Amino acid sequence: MSIVTVQLGQCGNQIGHEVFNTICSDVRDTHGLCSKKENESYRDACKERFFCEEQSEVPVARAVLIDMEPKVITQTLSMAARSGYWKYDDGSHFCQKQGSGNNWANGYSVHGPRHKEAIMDLVQKEAEKCDRLGGFFTIMSMAGGTGSGLGAFVTQCLRDAFPTSFLLNHVIWPYSTGEVIVQNYNSVLTLSHLYKSADALLVHENDVVHKICAQLMNIKQISFRDINQVIAHQLGSVFQPAYTAEGGLCYSRNPLGDLMETLVPHPEFKMLGLRNIPQMPENSLAYSTFSWPGLIKHLRQMLIANAKMEEGIDWQVQPPRLGSSIPSSHSINKPLHFNTSIANLVILRGKDMHSIDLGSFRDPSLYTSWLNPKDAFHSWKTLRAFNKYEKSASLVSNSQFLLKPLDNIVGKAWNMFASKAYIHQYTKFSIEEEDFLDSFTALEQVISSYTSL
Amino acid sequence: MTQSVVVQVGQCGNQVGCRFWDLALREHADVNKEGIYDEALSSFFRNVDTRSGGDGPDIYKGKICSLKARALLIDMEEGVVNEILQGPLRDVFDSKQLITDVSGSGNNWAVGHKLYGSQYQENIVEKLRKAAEHCDCLQCFFIIHSMGGGTGSGLGTFILKLLEDEFPEVYRFVTSVYPSGEDDVITSPYNSVLAMKELNEHADCVLPIENESLFDIVNKIHQMANSGKLGSTVKRNSLVTSSAGSAKTAQEKPFDAMNNILANLLLNLTSSARFEGSLNMDLNEISMNLVPFPRLHYLVSSLTPLYTLADVNVPSRRLDQMFSDAFSRDHQLIQADPKHSIYLACALLVRGNVQVSDLRRNIERLKPSLHFVSWNQEGWKTGLCSVPPVGHSHSLLALANNTCVKPTFIELKDRFMKLYKKKAHLHHYLHVDGMEQSCFSEALSSLSDLIEEYNELDATKGQSIYEFACMSVWATTSYSGV
Ligand SMILES: Nc1nc2c(ncn2[C@@H]2O[C@H](COP(=O)(O)OP(=O)(O)OP(=O)(O)O)[C@@H](O)[C@H]2O)c(=O)[nH]1
Ligand SMILES: Nc1nc2c(ncn2[C@@H]2O[C@H](COP(=O)(O)OP(=O)(O)OP(=O)(O)O)[C@@H](O)[C@H]2O)c(=O)[nH]1
Ligand SMILES: [Mg+2]
Ligand SMILES: [Mg+2]
Numbered sequence: 003m004s005i006v007t008v009q010l011g012q013c014g015n016q017i018g019h020e021v022f023n024t025i026c027s028d029v030r031d032t033h034g035l036c037s038k039k040e041n042e043s044y045r046d047a048c049k050e051r052f053f054c055e056e057q058s059e060v061p062v063a064r065a066v067l068i069d070m071e072p073k074v075i076t077q078t079l080s081m082a083a084r085s086g087y088w089k090y091d092d093g094s095h096f097c098q099k100q101g102s103g104n105n106w107a108n109g110y111s112v113h114g115p116r117h118k119e120a121i122m123d124l125v126q127k128e129a130e131k132c133d134r135l136g137g138f139f140t141i142m143s144m145a146g147g148t149g150s151g152l153g154a155f156v157t158q159c160l161r162d163a164f165p166t167s168f169l170l171n172h173v174i175w176p177y178s179t180g181e182v183i184v185q186n187y188n189s190v191l192t193l194s195h196l197y198k199s200a201d202a203l204l205v206h207e208n209d210v211v212h213k214i215c216a217q218l219m220n221i222k223q224i225s226f227r228d229i230n231q232v233i234a235h236q237l238g239s240v241f242q243p244a245y246t247a248e249g250g251l252c253y254s255r256n257p258l259g260d261l262m263e264t265l266v267p268h269p270e271f272k273m274l275g276l277r278n279i280p281q282m283p284e285n286s287l288a289y290s291t292f293s294w295p296g297l298i299k300h301l302r303q304m305l306i307a308n309a310k311m312e313e314g315i316d317w318q319v320q321p322p323r324l325g326s327s328i329p330s331s332h333s334i335n336k337p338l339h340f341n342t343s344i345a346n347l348v349i350l351r352g353k354d355m356h357s358i359d360l361g362s363f364r365d366p367s368l369y370t371s372w373l374n375p376k377d378a379f380h381s382w383k384t385l386r387a388f389n390k391y392e393k394s395a396s397l398v399s400n401s402q403f404l405l406k407p408l409d410n411i412v413g414k415a416w417n418m419f420a421s422k423a424y425i426h427q428y429t430k431f432s433i434e435e436e437d438f439l440d441s442f443t444a445l446e447q448v449i450s451s452y453t454s455l
Numbered sequence: 456m457t458q459s460v461v462v463q464v465g466q467c468g469n470q471v472g473c474r475f476w477d478l479a480l481r482e483h484a485d486v487n488k489e490g491i492y493d494e495a496l497s498s499f500f501r502n503v504d505t506r507s508g509g510d511g512p513d514i515y516k517g518k519i520c521s522l523k524a525r526a527l528l529i530d531m532e533e534g535v536v537n538e539i540l541q542g543p544l545r546d547v548f549d550s551k552q553l554i555t556d557v558s559g560s561g562n563n564w565a566v567g568h569k570l571y572g573s574q575y576q577e578n579i580v581e582k583l584r585k586a587a588e589h590c591d592c593l594q595c596f597f598i599i600h601s602m603g604g605g606t607g608s609g610l611g612t613f614i615l616k617l618l619e620d621e622f623p624e625v626y627r628f629v630t631s632v633y634p635s636g637e638d639d640v641i642t643s644p645y646n647s648v649l650a651m652k653e654l655n656e657h658a659d660c661v662l663p664i665e666n667e668s669l670f671d672i673v674n675k676i677h678q679m680a681n682s683g684k685l686g687s688t689v690k691r692n693s694l695v696t697s698s699a700g701s702a703k704t705a706q707e708k709p710f711d712a713m714n715n716i717l718a719n720l721l722l723n724l725t726s727s728a729r730f731e732g733s734l735n736m737d738l739n740e741i742s743m744n745l746v747p748f749p750r751l752h753y754l755v756s757s758l759t760p761l762y763t764l765a766d767v768n769v770p771s772r773r774l775d776q777m778f779s780d781a782f783s784r785d786h787q788l789i790q791a792d793p794k795h796s797i798y799l800a801c802a803l804l805v806r807g808n809v810q811v812s813d814l815r816r817n818i819e820r821l822k823p824s825l826h827f828v829s830w831n832q833e834g835w836k837t838g839l840c841s842v843p844p845v846g847h848s849h850s851l852l853a854l855a856n857n858t859c860v861k862p863t864f865i866e867l868k869d870r871f872m873k874l875y876k877k878k879a880h881l882h883h884y885l886h887v888d889g890m891e892q893s894c895f896s897e898a899l900s901s902l903s904d905l906i907e908e909y910n911e912l913d914a915t916k917g918q919s920i921y922e923f924a925c926m927s928v929w930a931t932t933s934y935s936g937v
Contacts, residue, residue, distance in 0.1 A: 182836060222812075414832075427743055
């Protein structure tokens with residue numbers, strides 16, 4: 003099945019480009035340290051998912067590019083074309099003359115309705131190119147105006163037009179000290195709206211990725227490009243083909259569907275986080291060896307201690323001992339800093355996998371009590387190594403990991419809202435105080451649901 | 456891509472505008488070596504086919520034929536505009552972009568605003584519409600004017616209101632040169648306060664500038680050059696004043712060095728809208744991020760490093776110094792100290808080889824020394840434009856919505872009151888048709904309200920800051936008492 007990627011705004015387009023680059027170079031430059039046959043079927047599955055090759059020498063990304071200003075799209079298209087290995091379809095982008103000016107209301111209430119038809123036509127066309135459409139992967143930031151506001155609008159339109167397709171939104175969480183002053187307003191509005199129409203939100207925090215670039219990748223002067231490459235690597239490690247069943251014979255045909263099924267058992271909980279291991283500069287890879295038990299041990303501790311990278315993990319954090327607490331008060335008895343999960347998915351790529359024991363992820367004490375741990379944990383595997391890493395492990399998790407950042411954003415937005423600052427910029431485009439209040443309420447609900455796990 | 460139209464009014468407006476067009480041409484020539492008319496150029500220039508003579512049709516693609524500034528040159532005397540038309544920039548303007556009269560406004564806001572306003576209204580609107588028709592997406596008007604005279608101040612703010620009525624969707628950014636304490640125009644406090652009411656009500660953003668500050672900065676650069684701080688590559692007189700590589704070769708006028716700073720301010724303000732970068736900052740993002748309440752739209756600006764304002768090649772200094780300097784008192788374009796007042800919001804527009812990690816590091820570093828209003832503790836807006844200023848590797852424009860503008864306004868009000876109490880020179884104003892006593896009282900209360908709004912924000916800051924406010928009031932009074 004194929005995935006149509008929708009790239010929105012500057013952030014969405016810059017990341018989208020990097021994702022296709024990574025995926026393409028993974029299948030092109032590396033052989034994955036596996037059998038030729040394995041590698042071929044991996045490549046075919048990847049192509050089906052992300053590229054179409056009709057009437058073109060190079061693969062054409064299944065993507066729609068949308069921004070309200072032209073500069074980013076112009077640059078993205080030409081960078082892809084210059085790569086010589088893949089490109090975007092000449093006709094599948096939409097832009098206007100000026101951006102949404104970091105105003106969510108402008109993106110959502112003005113640009114959205116005004117350009118709905120043109121945008122949905124492009125999406126429709128791209129969807130029709132897929133023999134079988136699995137769903138949509140929408141990439142956007144939540145701090146600006148286009149990705150966030152128009153992104154929320156387009157997601158609603160996708161939900162209406164493709165009621166049975168899976169919608170996964172990849173959302174960039176802004177730096178906490180900001181690039182955009184109204185980012186907390188825009189984020190609150192974005193999250194609350196996406197929560198209504200998307201199947202799941204896969205979140206990357208810029209602060210976290212920035213730290214990975216500094217501490218794990220050893221990059222001195224970090225650019226958005228560096229950050230996007232780390233994000234693209236992590237996304238690739240999830241969306242490249244893998245076997246979803248033990249001893250599976252063919253690669254999963256429905257990556258988005260499988261993902262939702264494993265990770266989103268209840269519509270109240272749809273915030274997904276992504277961690278991977280190892281992550282290091284390319285030139286150090288040759289000198290490093292990894293053992294699966296080591297990787298898995300780290301990954302599990304990253305999960306329960308809510309560490310977002312392998313450095314600085316708090317090894318003191320341990321799961322609560324089950325049975326020692328009565329259910330009603332169990333969140334009080336919970337050890338400090340313990341990150342409770344709803345569901346987890348581990349994806350392993352590389353050789354020597356037969357002896358792997360993932361039992362530590364099946365431990366019922368990791369999960370909220372209302373779900374059967376058997377349903378809460380899944381793993382996908384392939385012998386095909388990913389992107390120059392001999393072994394790599396990724397974890398997609400539906401857990402409390404975002405509680406603090408979410409609480410922060412809502413708190414800051416509320417603080418600003420109480421002083422009525424900047425509200426006039428939104429009412430100008432008919433987003434009223436009521437709308438803000440609704441969004442606050444919706445997110446308070448999400449916070450409270452995750453808190454009481 | 457969007458376009459902007461510059462409306463330069465009065466002597467100051469036109470002289471600053473002239474420097475802007477000169478440096479804008481130089482910047483685009485530096486970036487665009489092929490001579491192709493591109494999107495970036497189109498934001499401030501039309502490409503006109505003049506082969507059949509005169510103002511031919513616009514050419515949207517291909518080679519540059521003849522570049523015309525998207526500008527309106529307005530002065531109620533002829534001298535300055537005529538000089539421009541005889542100078543090296545003459546080809547950038549044509550007669551359809553000019554409005555002049557002969558006698559000037561005599562440093563009288565009322566003459567500019569009321570008399571010439573109504574007299575030239577139709578003509579101005581017609582020319583504005585024409586300029587707008589040449590744009591396929593007009594995003595912003597830039598008004599450049601001084602506050603102290605009659606034309607720029609009076610007619611300039613009249614045009615501001617016209618723009619609001621005629622083009623409500625288009626942003627209005629105003630660069631206003633405020634008179635200094637020892638200004639030679641006696642009525643400048645009247646003119647400025649009357650103009651302030653219009654700026655309060657009709658501008659989206661105002662960039663206040665004080666000539667004293669420009670003067671100090673120019674001196675500072677000269678000093679750096681003479682003391683050899685800039686390194687041995689510096690030629691003595693090749694500083695801000697100079698425009699090497701630009702069209703201008705004629706003798707330099709006293710204001711040129713100062714006006715080049717303003718020209719750079721506008722270039723840096725618009726660079727991210729014109730050129731690519733990894734974090735674009737369109738013009739419409741400026742008011743969205745920096746104006747939390749409609750009337751509090753005065754932005755204090757600073758440009759660093761100072762040597763980027765000059766045509767000198769300097770061995771690259773520490774990047775972080777550029778960020779520190781942007782917050783220091785002596786780099787601000789008005790006499791103000793943002794570090795000791797309250798930030799409502801702050802934007803950092805960076806050009807050149809600077810990445811997001813440099814921004815993060817410097818914001819983290821500087822944050823503890825700055826006071827942000829309680830509801831906007833992380834009030835930072837950033838932009839990364841990959842094209843540096845001509846001949847340099849990087850530069851920074853900081854825009855601060857900060858209560859430090861207040862002393863400038865208080866001082867203006869005091870000087871206004873000194874005249875107004877004695878009703879000095881009032882009759883010159885009141886005999887102009889449409890000008891009434893109430894214009895003065897309303898302007899005064901508009902200014903007082905604005906000051907009060909800043910007072911309320913300052914009051915949120917606590918005791919130690921209150922002491923400082925007293926000190927700075929003391930400093931200004933003793934200064935003006937000399
Ligand atoms: N990781 C990452 N974040 C980015 C990138 N570009 C922008 N951002 C983040 O995105 C937010 C700004 O949103 P943009 O995507 O630039 O805004 P937009 O969607 O283009 O909307 P408007 O420009 O307001 O029309 C900030 O939080 C930035 O940190 C990028 O390439 N990578
Ligand atoms: N920075 C700068 N300030 C200027 C310049 N020319 C005049 N000024 C200042 O502007 C104020 C005087 O206003 P002008 O612009 O000369 O007056 P005008 O708008 O032409 O109005 P009238 O002459 O009265 O018709 C004084 O404060 C001057 O210091 C200039 O080229 N640059
Ligand atoms: Mg944008
Ligand atoms: Mg004059």
